Amino acid sequence: xxxxxxxxxxxxxxxxxxxxxxxxxxxxxxxxxxxxxxxxxxxxxxxxxxxxxxxxxxxxxxxxxxxxxxxxxxxxxxxxxxxxxxxxxxxxxxxxxxxxxxxxxxxxxxxxxxxxxxxxxxxxxxxxxxxxxxxxxxxxxxxxxxxxxxxxxxxxxxxxxxxxxxxxxxxxxxxxxxxxxxxxxxxxx
Numbered sequence: 001x002x003x004x005x006x007x008x009x010x011x012x013x014x015x016x017x018x019x020x021x022x023x024x025x026x027x028x029x030x031x032x033x034x035x036x037x038x039x040x041x042x043x044x045x046x047x048x049x050x051x052x053x054x055x056x057x058x059x060x061x062x063x064x065x066x067x068x069x070x071x072x073x074x075x076x077x078x079x080x081x082x083x084x085x086x087x088x089x090x091x092x093x094x095x096x097x098x099x100x101x102x103x104x105x106x107x108x109x110x111x112x113x114x115x116x117x118x119x120x121x122x123x124x125x126x127x128x129x130x131x132x133x134x135x136x137x138x139x140x141x142x143x144x145x146x147x148x149x150x151x152x153x154x155x156x157x158x159x160x161x162x163x164x165x166x167x168x169x170x171x172x173x174x175x176x177x178x179x180x181x182x183x184x185x186x187x188x189x
Contacts, residue, residue: 001156002028004061004097005149006052007141008069008085010044011035013052014141017059018130018149025153027130029059030142041080045087052091063098065152067107067144100152107144110151122147 001021007014016030033051035044056064066089069082092099105115111125123143129150 001153002060002062003149003152004056004059004064005145005147005152006064006066006088007144007148008066008081008088009141010041010048010080010084011037012139012141013048013084013088014139014143014145015052015055015059016142016145016149017061018146018153020153022154025130025150027146030146031055032139032141041083045083048084049087049091052088053095056091056095056097061097063100063152063156064092065100065102065148067148068101068103100155102148102151102155106155107147107151110154111147126150 002017002019005014005016005018011034013033014030015033017028018025019028020026033048033055035047035051037044039047066085069078069085089099102110108117108122109115111117111129112121114121117125119140123140126143126146130146
């Protein structure tokens, strides 16, 4: 499966194409899409759209994975990232690429096994999982794009593994609540 990991940003968007399956992942390509800072935001967003459509056309991913927006205390930055994210989602939708979204905690858990992992730990594990020493030397945007692609590979494999498995039995509390509701529905008998 070819997963296009994307770390959205208005000025810098990291993208990484990761192919294979968990345990056999390899980095096909990773780069950063930059927009020109001296132009208006509208022009930068249009440029970002074109860059993403071009990357999708060149890379031909099976699916794209994005990190959900982390709300920072800086509203201006959050707004700019959300605008860029919207343009990226539009480009993916126009290109008919299925989209998966993950929280930062889900990405860290999938890559490091711990949702509170630090950026350096995520980058180091990304490098090991992809067998790509170049990940260590890339910018944060590209390393984050690699990590979100790995996250999708791991979560997709888990979903595939669980398909057809029996549904988990209800907990004791859920069974007790169901019995109580049944008694109430039958007049308390």
